[in-house]
Amino acid sequence: MNAILVASNRGPFSFTTSEDGSLSMRRGGGGLVSGLSEVARDLKVLWVCAALSDGDRAAVRQAPGGRLDQAGYDTGALRMLDIPPATFHRAYNAVANSTLWFVNHLLYDTPNTPHFDARFRREWESYQSYNAAFALALAEEAGHGARVMVQDYHLTLTPAMLRVERPDLRIAHFSHTPWAPPEYFALLPDDVAAEVLEGILGADHAGFLTARWAGAFMDCCERLLGAGVDRVSRTVSHAGRTTRIGVHGLGVDGEALWARASEPDVESNMAALRDQVGDRKLIVRIDRTELSKNIVRGLSAYREFLGAHPEWHGRVVHLAFAYPSRHDLPEYREYTAAVQRCAKEIEDEYATEDWDPLILNVNDDYPRSLAAYRLADVLLVNPIRDGMNLVAKEGPVLSPDSALVLSREAGAAAELGEHALVVNPYDVTATAAALHRGLVMPEEERVRRGARLAAAATALPPHRWFAEQLTALQ
Numbered sequence: 467m468n469a470i471l472v473a474s475n476r477g478p479f480s481f482t483t484s485e486d487g488s489l490s491m492r493r494g495g496g497g498l499v500s501g502l503s504e505v506a507r508d509l510k511v512l513w514v515c516a517a518l519s520d521g522d523r524a525a526v527r528q529a530p531g532g533r534l535d536q537a538g539y540d541t542g543a544l545r546m547l548d549i550p551p552a553t554f555h556r557a558y559n560a561v562a563n564s565t566l567w568f569v570n571h572l573l574y575d576t577p578n579t580p581h582f583d584a585r586f587r588r589e590w591e592s593y594q595s596y597n598a599a600f601a602l603a604l605a606e607e608a609g610h611g612a613r614v615m616v617q618d619y620h621l622t623l624t625p626a627m628l629r630v631e632r633p634d635l636r637i638a639h640f641s642h643t644p645w646a647p648p649e650y651f652a653l654l655p656d657d658v659a660a661e662v663l664e665g666i667l668g669a670d671h672a673g674f675l676t677a678r679w680a681g682a683f684m685d686c687c688e689r690l691l692g693a694g695v696d697r698v699s700r701t702v703s704h705a706g707r708t709t710r711i712g713v714h715g716l717g718v719d720g721e722a723l724w725a726r727a728s729e730p731d732v733e734s735n736m737a738a739l740r741d742q743v744g745d746r747k748l749i750v751r752i753d754r755t756e757l758s759k760n761i762v763r764g765l766s767a768y769r770e771f772l773g774a775h776p777e778w779h780g781r782v783v784h785l786a787f788a789y790p791s792r793h794d795l796p797e798y799r800e801y802t803a804a805v806q807r808c809a810k811e812i813e814d815e816y817a818t819e820d821w822d823p824l825i826l827n828v829n830d831d832y833p834r835s836l837a838a839y840r841l842a843d844v845l846l847v848n849p850i851r852d853g854m855n856l857v858a859k860e861g862p863v864l865s866p867d868s869a870l871v872l873s874r875e876a877g878a879a880a881e882l883g884e885h886a887l888v889v890n891p892y893d894v895t896a897t898a899a900a901l902h903r904g905l906v907m908p909e910e911e912r913v914r915r916g917a918r919l920a921a922a923a924t925a926l927p928p929h930r931w932f933a934e935q936l937t938a939l940q
């Protein structure tokens with residue numbers, strides 16, 4: 467039986483069925499997966515995740531008990547859950563991504579949304595069943611006294627459900643997102659808000675990326691549940707149990723990142739980008755096309771910068787990589803279109819025969835992203851709210867002499883803010899000014915700041931981040 471288990475919606479691998487019916491496997495995306503993949507393998511963790519696509523479902527159906535590693539795939543110990551597609555869709559799209567994600571990132575346009583009606587209640591029931599399916603699988607797989615690390619907003623109810631089944635287990639929950647302040651969290655129907663908080667409090671240890679998000683969670687527990695909160699020892703006591711709250715600021719593994727970024731496919735992408743932009747200065751951003759990433763205001767800031775600084779025309783290029791994300795949600799499709807419109811306007815206004823001021827790329831390409839990091843002069847990371855933002859940490863590692871323009875609302879600002887050019891993400895004019903400041907920053911200052919950014923970014927690499935949480939469960 468397994469001694470350490472991880473549960474998350476997205477797993478380390480995904481599958482696609484090709485035309486001849488064969489399955490091909492690729493690495494899953496997103497901050498959570500990049501943080502956990504290596505660690506899970508090294509520690510022989512059993513990873514439980516959901517089948518997300520038809521390809522995943524096809525793979526699960528060939529695997530005994532959903533164990534892909536036992537069906538001959540080189541995945542590390544991995545069990546994928548084949549949750550009925552309609553249930554999965556409501557739990558993942560309607561509740562996790564359209565409700566809990568929106569609440570914790572403060573994304574609602576409140577005059578119109580949210581709208582918690584009878585339909586939401588059906589979606590919520592699906593979210594409950596989806597969480598219960600994870601709790602059941604974990605209860606089946608965990609050895610006596612095992613440690614179970616439940617990840618993220620998709621699985622807020624699982625810790626409490628699992629505790630009922632298996633009181634012998636030591637359970638942790640970790641939030642990779644921000645947490646909303648109580649007055650905003652209270653947009654949720656009262657019983658739903660309470661169930662989410664009590665679900666996480668079913669864990670022995672609830673982890674967050676920054677003290678700010680941990681504080682917001684404790685505030686919610688106090689205000690909405692009437693729980694006893696001790697902010698010094700970081701504990702929440704409720705319904706006869708006490709949960710410890712931990713702050714673990716996930717960082718990057720600098721050596722592994724450099725090793726990957728030195729491979730030939732990255733080098734050839736660097737050469738191709740250099741061919742395309744010449745010796746012009748580069749402002750780089752790399753994001754999923756995600757509402758919280760604030761890409762449109764970032765582009766507007768670049769536009770305002772070009773308007774205010776004609777001396778930079780022809781001498782700078784903005785590389786904006788905005789990779790597809792959550793296209794099942796209409797808000798995301800509209801947002802992608804808005805990003806493309808804004809980019810087109812900038813081109814129409816400023817492009818000349820021999821200067822393309824903006825290169826927008828919407829196709830996911832990891833080696834090209836690494837190449838862009840290495841070439842960056844200024845890295846723009848301006849989310850309206852973000853749990854951590856690993857781009858802000860990877861960039862300074864791969865481009866130690868670049869300047870970082872960083873939103874004060876990104877979790878990363880807690881550790882990197884002192885050495886970055888910190889902006890209010892809603893203030894387009896201030897962001898434009900910061901881009902300019904980054905471009906004209908003296909070499910000596912960039913290098914000095916860059917070294918400190920890289921040190922802070924690598925302070926808690928995934929292995930240590932995970933080990934800290936395991937220790938906290940002992």
Ligand code: G6P
Binds near residue numbers: 495497618792
């Ligand atoms: C964020 C979440 C992760 C999630 C990732 C990608 O980083 O915290 O849990 O995996 O976004 O989102 P997706 O919906 O594509 O899994």
